Amino acid sequence: MAEETITFTLPDLGEGLVEATLLDWEVDVGDHIARNAPLVEMETTKSAVVIPSPHDGRVVELHAVPDEVVRVGAPLVTFAVAAADGPRAGIVGTVPEEESRPRRRVRLTPPTE
C-alpha cells in the first residue's frame, strides 16, 4: 500500500504557551502507533501532559530529544501513514460511497394507458 509522510508539529498545549520541554518519548523510530495512543510526554510551565498520537502509522523521525525545549509549531515527529486512494473528506464528515449497482426491492408496474 502506498504511504505518505505527515509531520506533526507541537500544538499550543495551554492558553497561549509558546514552548514546552520534551520529557520522554513513548515511541521509538520504526514503531507502529495507533491513533490516540500515548506519543510523547511534554512539560509546560503549567503541567506535564501526554500527547496522544494524531495518526495511525509508523514513526519515521523524532525531531527532538528529551529535555529539549520545543517551540510551538516546530516539528515534533514524522509519521508514515497509508495513503488514501479515493477522495478525502475534509475536517468534518466522510466521503459518501457510491454503489456501482444501486439496490432496490420495489418493482414497478408500467401504466396500461
Added chain:
Amino acid sequence: MTELIEHTADTTTGPVVELSMQQALNRALHTLLAENSDTLVFGEDVGTLGGVFRVTDGLQKTFGTDRVFDTPLAESAIMGMSVGLAMNGWRPVPELQFDGFAYPALDQIVNQVARMNYRTRGAVPMPVTLRLPSFGGIQAPEHHGESLEALFAHTPGLKVAVPSDPGEAYRLLLQSVRCEDPVVFMEPKARYWDKRPVELAEPTEPVGTGRVVRRGSHGTLIAWGAMVHRCLQVAELAAEDGVELEVLDLRWLTPLDTDVLAASVRRTKRAVVVHEAPLTAGLGAEVATRVTENCFGDLAAPVQRVTGFDVPYPAGPLEPQYLPTIDRVLLAVQRTLEY
C-alpha cells in the same frame, strides 16, 4: 433506455475539464475574483486553510489577504459585515461553514440582507452571495446536515440556488455572484467529491430556470441538490421495469420555474417531488401546489412527496434511513401508477 439530455445548450463553448464539485466551485470563485476587483471572499477558515471542503483552496494566495480572508467564528458578524460591504459597493461572497450555523446569522440575513433593496426603494442593492455547504449524506455531527431551503425560499428578497453537479455548480455560482440580488447558494455536501467533465463556459440560461436532466413519459421526479442524483438512480431502475421517468432539476428554488414544472407534468401526468428536508411545510408542498394549480386536469394521480421525516436531523448512522431511499421513491412512483 431513455436518453440523457446533454446540457450543452445551456452554455457557450468553453474548455472541458474533469472536475469535482469542490474544484468546479473553486474555479468559479477564481473567475469571479479575477473579473471584478470588488468581489471579496471571506468566512471561517476560507483563507489560510482554503475551506474545510477545499472550495476556497489557493484563493488567498492568488488574490491576497485583502480580498480572501478569515473571519472570527461569528456567523452573525460575517453576514453583518456583508451588509456593510455591499452598502459600500463591494460584492461580498461570504461562506457560513455549515448549514446549521446559518441560524445565528438569520437576523442579518432576513432583517437586513433580504430587505435592504426593498427598504431603500432600490437605492441600496445587496449583491451578496452566501455560500452555504448544506444538506446531509456525509455522516457529519449534529448541525452539519440541515436543509434550510424552505426557510430561505420563504424570505422575500432572497434568491435560492442549489447546484446538483460540478458543471451546474460552476455556472450557478457565476450567475449568483454577478446577480444584483442576494443569493443563498446551497452546496450539497454529499456531491462535493462527485467528478465529471465540466465545460468552463458562461451560463446562458436566465436566473430562475429549472432543467430537464432526463426525459421520460410516465411520470416526473422533481428534485434539487443531491436528490437529483438519487432521482436519476431511480429513473435508471424504473426503466428496467418499463417505466420511463422524467427527472427535473429545479436548481433555483426562488424564483421557482413553474413553467418547466407544468410543461413536464402536463406530458407525464404524474409528479413525485423528492427532498431531504422534513415533510411538513417543506418546499415539496410548494412544488405540489404549483403543479396542482397549473396541471390539475392533467394529473392522473395526486402529487407525491418523498422527504426526510418530521424529526430533527439524525446522527450519522441513521442518515441512510432518514434520507429518501431508492425504494421510498419507487413506492411513491408506484402509488401514482396504480392510482
